[in-house]
Amino acid sequence: MADVLILGAGMTGLTTAMLLARDGHHVTVVDQNSAGPAHDAWSSWQRPGVPQFRLPHIALPRWRALIEQDLPDVLGELLERGGRRYNLLAEGVWPIEAGSSHRTGDERFDVVGARRPILEAAVAAAASRTAGVTIRRGVAVTGLLTGLYLTPGAPRVTGVRTRDGENLYAELVVDATGRRSSLPRLLAGIKAAAPLEEREEDGFVYYSRHYRSTDGSRPTYLGWLTEHFESLSTITLAADNDTWSVSFAISSRDRELRALRDVDVFERAATLYGNSASWSTIGEPITGVLSMANLEDRYRRLVVDGEPVVTGLVAVGDAWAATNPTLGLGLTLGALHGIALRDLLRDVNPQEHEKLARRFDEVTEETLTPYFRTLRSWSRHRRAEVAADIAGRPYETNDHEWLIAKALDAAKFRDPRLLRAAADIGALTAPAAGILDAPGLVDTVMALGGAAPQYTAPGPRRADLLSALA
Numbered sequence: 001m002a003d004v005l006i007l008g009a010g011m012t013g014l015t016t017a018m019l020l021a022r023d024g025h026h027v028t029v030v031d032q033n034s035a036g037p038a039h040d041a042w043s044s045w046q047r048p049g050v051p052q053f054r055l056p057h058i059a060l061p062r063w064r065a066l067i068e069q070d071l072p073d074v075l076g077e078l079l080e081r082g083g084r085r086y087n088l089l090a091e092g093v094w095p096i097e098a099g100s101s102h103r104t105g106d107e108r109f110d111v112v113g114a115r116r117p118i119l120e121a122a123v124a125a126a127a128s129r130t131a132g133v134t135i136r137r138g139v140a141v142t143g144l145l146t147g148l149y150l151t152p153g154a155p156r157v158t159g160v161r162t163r164d165g166e167n168l169y170a171e172l173v174v175d176a177t178g179r180r181s182s183l184p185r186l187l188a189g190i191k192a193a194a195p196l197e198e199r200e201e202d203g204f205v206y207y208s209r210h211y212r213s214t215d216g217s218r219p220t221y222l223g224w225l226t227e228h229f230e231s232l233s234t235i236t237l238a239a240d241n242d243t244w245s246v247s248f249a250i251s252s253r254d255r256e257l258r259a260l261r262d263v264d265v266f267e268r269a270a271t272l273y274g275n276s277a278s279w280s281t282i283g284e285p286i287t288g289v290l291s292m293a294n295l296e297d298r299y300r301r302l303v304v305d306g307e308p309v310v311t312g313l314v315a316v317g318d319a320w321a322a323t324n325p326t327l328g329l330g331l332t333l334g335a336l337h338g339i340a341l342r343d344l345l346r347d348v349n350p351q352e353h354e355k356l357a358r359r360f361d362e363v364t365e366e367t368l369t370p371y372f373r374t375l376r377s378w379s380r381h382r383r384a385e386v387a388a389d390i391a392g393r394p395y396e397t398n399d400h401e402w403l404i405a406k407a408l409d410a411a412k413f414r415d416p417r418l419l420r421a422a423a424d425i426g427a428l429t430a431p432a433a434g435i436l437d438a439p440g441l442v443d444t445v446m447a448l449g450g451a452a453p454q455y456t457a458p459g460p461r462r463a464d465l466l467s468a469l470a
Contacts, residue, residue: 002170002349003169003170005159005170006174006176007031007177008029008030008031011123012176019338019342020341020345021133023345023346028134029133030136031139032049033049041081042115053117054290055206057115061110062336078122081121084240085111089423092221093222113238119331141160142161143189144313145169150353154309155191157313171312173312173313178319184197190310192309193304199296199297201296202297204250205250205251206249206292206326207266209246209247209290210239218238223457228382231257231465233249235326250386252294253387254386260469272459274458297379299372300320316334316338318330324376329371347359381399381402390462404442407446407452409449411452
């Protein structure tokens with residue numbers, strides 16, 4: 001068994017730590033933030049450097065299923081702290097065409113609603129009880145340590161140097177520091193070749209507000225969790241302890257809709273959309289309008305032109321690839337990556353440095369990258385579609401995959417099979433291409449949704465929205 005050092009005590013870092021420790025590895029997790037979760041994680045825990053910490057989150061069905069199978073005590077801890085387990089299909093009030101009766105297998109759509117501090121506090125509590133896991137907070141990493149170059153041109157990482165001058169050694173270093181990973185800088189410090197990176201502006205600004213019940217009542221889904229309209233998207237998420245949230249995702253170039261950061265404007269806007277209207281008018285707000293911006297979609301690979309740029313180090317979760325957060329896939333991809341690393345270490349000894357670097361790259365490309373590329377393609381189209389909305393022109397494209405995605409979104413409430421296909425894609429139960437390969441599915445999608453209007457959810461046109469918010 002190996003000594004593993006994980007950088008970052010967030011969701012992916014701690015999940016990976018528990019998965020590896022339960023296989024017998026000795027895992028140390030370091031995090032630059034000095035404070036751990038307090039008794040009341042929501043009101044008193046701050047995570048500087050984690051821009052999405054106060055923004056709404058959801059543990060999607062695939063994450064819930066993975067954790068329930070491999071780390072069941074994490075799920076138990078989350079539910080004990082008030083996390084709300086519910087079923088995506090059973091929770092909503094859908095149009096009659098989609099059918100509302102339960103079908104065998106629908107239990108796969110169970111999610112757990114919880115705010116990010118509650119999620120992280122539950123994972124941290126479970127990790128602190130896990131034999132073989134040591135968590136050290138307030139430890140900032142400033143450089144990498146290297147040993148003999150067993151692979152020509154690829155430094156072998158043997159540990160890290162901290163801001164306090166301490167050297168921490170390990171057979172494998174795992175970067176789980178998230179969207180703001182400084183891995184390129186750390187690699188440059190040991191004169192490693194630059195990793196392959198693909199970067200582009202995320203192009204969206206997110207405005208959110210949290211609410212809580214005052215009498216035990218909760219809002220009901222009258223539409224999908226994420227719905228798209230002319231100029232913006234809405235996101236409504238049930239959370240822990242009778243709380244919930246409403247969010248808007250707008251173009252970062254939409255100056256007129258930046259007014260949504262104002263509480264009064266935000267509340268007026270929420271009442272204009274069928275699903276979010278009831279979510280913002282029952283209960284009471286517990287935050288002002290929270291915002292997140294200046295994000296990027298980024299993909300990183302440590303094997304370039306078939307050769308590792310470094311050995312003894314891998315990147316997981318958002319440190320590997322960060323995507324548009326609108327669809328809430330980050331937690332699930334992080335858990336999948338941690339499981340992929342655990343499974344690989346069952347076959348490859350970390351001392352086989354080059355083999356591990358190559359194999360982890362191969363596994364990542366086979367199992368994770370297809371999800372990233374699908375989401376990035378969707379994000380590019382959605383950016384372009386919103387830009388066209390702002391310019392007052394229709395968005396036109398010949399991309400068959402986008403046209404199918406739009407048709408499925410329009411038709412999902414018209415057929416029980418399509419509703420479940422849309423839920424499977426959104427839940428990451430399998431890559432979209434595999435789900436859409438089901439016999440006759442795409443034909444049904446195009447027959448029911450191919451000629452639908454650009455936006456089918458009830459909501460105002462852009463001109464009406466701007467007029468209402470003026």
